[in-house]
Structures are given as C-alpha cells and as structure tokens.
Amino acid sequence: HGTSKINDKGHLEIGGCDTVELAREFGTPLYVFDEALIRQQIQKYHEAFQKSGLKYQVAYASKAFSTVAMYKLANQEKMSLEVVSEGELHTAVKADFPRERIHFHGNNKTVSEINYGLDENIGCFVVDNYCELELLNKLAADKGKTAKILMRITPGVEAHTHEYIQTGQADSKFGFDLNNGQARTGVEKVQELNNIELLGFHAHIGSQIFDVKGFQMAADKMVNWFAQVKKDFGMPLQVLNLGGGFGIRYHKEDTPLPVGDYIAALSETIQAESKKLGLDAPEIWVEPGRSIVGEAGTTLYTIGTYKDIPGIRRYIAVDGGMTDNLRPAMYKAKYEAMVANKANETKLETVSVAGKCCESGDMLIWDVDLPAVNPGDILAVSSTGAYGYSMANNYNRIPRAAVVFVQNGQADLVVERESLNDIIKNDRIPERFL
Numbered sequence: 001h002g003t004s005k006i007n008d009k010g011h012l013e014i015g016g017c018d019t020v021e022l023a024r025e026f027g028t029p030l031y032v033f034d035e036a037l038i039r040q041q042i043q044k045y046h047e048a049f050q051k052s053g054l055k056y057q058v059a060y061a062s063k064a065f066s067t068v069a070m071y072k073l074a075n076q077e078k079m080s081l082e083v084v085s086e087g088e089l090h091t092a093v094k095a096d097f098p099r100e101r102i103h104f105h106g107n108n109k110t111v112s113e114i115n116y117g118l119d120e121n122i123g124c125f126v127v128d129n130y131c132e133l134e135l136l137n138k139l140a141a142d143k144g145k146t147a148k149i150l151m152r153i154t155p156g157v158e159a160h161t162h163e164y165i166q167t168g169q170a171d172s173k174f175g176f177d178l179n180n181g182q183a184r185t186g187v188e189k190v191q192e193l194n195n196i197e198l199l200g201f202h203a204h205i206g207s208q209i210f211d212v213k214g215f216q217m218a219a220d221k222m223v224n225w226f227a228q229v230k231k232d233f234g235m236p237l238q239v240l241n242l243g244g245g246f247g248i249r250y251h252k253e254d255t256p257l258p259v260g261d262y263i264a265a266l267s268e269t270i271q272a273e274s275k276k277l278g279l280d281a282p283e284i285w286v287e288p289g290r291s292i293v294g295e296a297g298t299t300l301y302t303i304g305t306y307k308d309i310p311g312i313r314r315y316i317a318v319d320g321g322m323t324d325n326l327r328p329a330m331y332k333a334k335y336e337a338m339v340a341n342k343a344n345e346t347k348l349e350t351v352s353v354a355g356k357c358c359e360s361g362d363m364l365i366w367d368v369d370l371p372a373v374n375p376g377d378i379l380a381v382s383s384t385g386a387y388g389y390s391m392a393n394n395y396n397r398i399p400r401a402a403v404v405f406v407q408n409g410q411a412d413l414v415v416e417r418e419s420l421n422d423i424i425k426n427d428r429i430p431e432r433f434l
C-alpha cells in the first residue's frame, strides 16, 4: 500500500526508507508519513472535482494532523486549509499559508482567535451560532473590516460509519439547526449586520463514513436551502461547504470507497438538484482530514516486555500507547500491525499489544497475528496518520514522539521528539517551596 514494501532484508520499507533504520536513527515511538501517498490522496480529490466541472476548493482539515511541514505540503498541492483554533492558525501563519484560503471553524472562537483571523485577513469564518455572529460583526467593525463567513448548518443528517440517521432536530453543539428555524433567523440576523458578508453555508455530517448516502442526503438538503435563501433574501451566495468525513481503512473490516466515488456522488447530487431548482450550481468546498493523511501514517514502536496469561493471551508491550494514539482507548478503534524487522515471517501467533501507560485501558490492539517477538523488535502499526500526533498528550509525563516524512529514500524530521526538559519547561516552583 502506498510506497510500503518488504525489502531484501525482510524489513518493512516506506518511501524507500527501511523502517528498522528509521527507528534506530530517530528513536521510537516514531510517526512515519509516506509523503507520496499524501500527495496522491490530495490529487484524487482534485481529479474527481475536475471531472465534475464544478468550481471547488479542497480544504485540508488541520485537526487530523497539524504541523508546519504538512501545511507547506497542502499549499504545494493547492489545497485550502481549515483551522479550528489560534494554535492551528498560528501554525498556518508560520507555514506562510495563503490567508485567503484559510477557513476558521469552531463553536466557541475566543475574542483573541477572531481578532487573529481578522488581522490575518483569512478567507472566511465558519460561524457556528448567534453569539458568534454578533461578536464577529463587532470585532470586524472595530477594525473597519468586513468578515466573510459561511454559516454552519445542522442539516438533520447524521452519519456513522455504517449507518446514517435522519433526525428532525439535530441535538448537536454545532451549527444553526435547519429544521427549527434557527438557520433562517441566522440569515435574517446576518442581513442586519454591516460588517459580515455571507458567502454561503457549511455542513459536516460525521467522520469515518463509508456510505455515500448520508453525503447525498446532506448535499440535497443543503442545495435546496441554498436556493431558498437566494430566492427569499436575494443574497449573492456562492459557496456550499459539505465538510469532511470520508472514511479510510484502518483494519480489514473497514470498507471505504475510493475518494473519487464520494466526490462523484456529491457532485452529481449538487448538479442534479441545482438543475431542478433552476440554479447555477454553487462552488463546492469539502474539508477532508483523515482521508488525506490517515493511511499515509505508520507508527513505529520498540517492543519491550511481555506477559502470558496461560490459555488466555499473551500481552506484548511497546514503548508508546495512548500518549501517541488515543483512538483505541477513546473510541475502541481497531488497528493492524506487523513486526517491521520480521516482515517475511509466516508463522504467526495471536497476541495483544499493550501501551506503557499506567492504565488498563491503554491497549493498542486486542488480538493481532504477529510472529514470535523478542524485546527490541520494531512494531509497525498502520493507518495512524490522522488523529494520532494531533491528539497526542503527555500523560504519565511521556514526551511526545517525533514525526518524519519519507520519500525517495530520504527521511526528513518534521517534528522533533520532545525532551525530558520540554516536559518540565512550564513548571514553576512557588518561592515558599524552595
């Protein structure tokens, strides 16, 4: 998959780099990103949209994996950027990301975050609620600016990996509800505000979705709403942002479709509905995160101790865990793994992979088939590129792992490993303790 293969030594190789060497050079745990695979995923979005003929933007959803290097890459590949905090915005500024292609999300943007966005003249704010509309209008007025916005709508479609549900009233902290009049009242409010310009609407129905149906239902509702607002309010709207959520393969049970299928289904719905409504199709924005970086990431760990529970299971422990990958503990997420230095071995046994944190729930994988391992072997867990590093934490005062990008046999450090001194750098000692 991607540029991954097994080399002559029987080691896992990614981007032309031997992962056993990478572990030695950079230490473990180590996030390894297959740069070519990230670029390839982005190109699939471009190709699918170009085929549709729609005007579009593909915004990278930062929350999946935010670093300066990733933003540089996203810009090289002509993506826009979705940020949800001033930390992500600051990362984008440091990456010199073109401000007009930055979209700022969040259900509780602070005054300082809004001001940062206004000062940087970002492309748009995705406004979540009435309070924010008024605050943004005031802060923009204070600066003598007009803020471009999308309004985030809760369309009453909620999708989960395998099923979708249509709710009359979406019980969500996000957005203006379409079905109870909130969205309409929001547009009325926008009309009264002098320092706000409404570009269009946004909806995001969920994440790690495999089926196209939920996307089509949301697209259908959103284009109808878009047409209605244009007609009733005479506003020159241009944009419909249909969010992210396109699923990936973590585990053999996962059945995502190719990216192009999701975009084709969305585009066809938009075009067909627009035609029916006598509307020029709006410009379509999407904001994928997971499907851009998820499968491109692999985490390398060094295997340490093991423990046998006779007749039940063998635990093998690695030098990371819920500090570098919170997803198994938080969502019971399933992953696959291999032993990077024993990639050709065919005699396998079923074991469970434990993290090193002081918490029974810190299990990375329950039941995975691996060759017999020894301390010092390198475990490679695949599909860890999204929501791994970005959700990393310092529980048990474990330093955050390093990140490398690999391509054409070259490995470049893009995030340095935290040091023990980084761990205590914000600690202060009250004078009376000295």
Ligand code: LLP
Pocket (backbone or CB within 6 Å): 061, 063, 064, 082, 105, 204, 206, 207, 208, 243, 244, 245, 246, 287, 288, 289, 290, 291, 327, 331, 386, 387
């Ligand atoms: N746009 C909005 C408004 C979102 O809320 C999200 C994800 C995305 C785009 C990107 O969705 P993606 O294409 O990555 O599925 N921490 C969780 C995922 C939380 C997703 C939150 N929003 C996880 O590890 O699975």
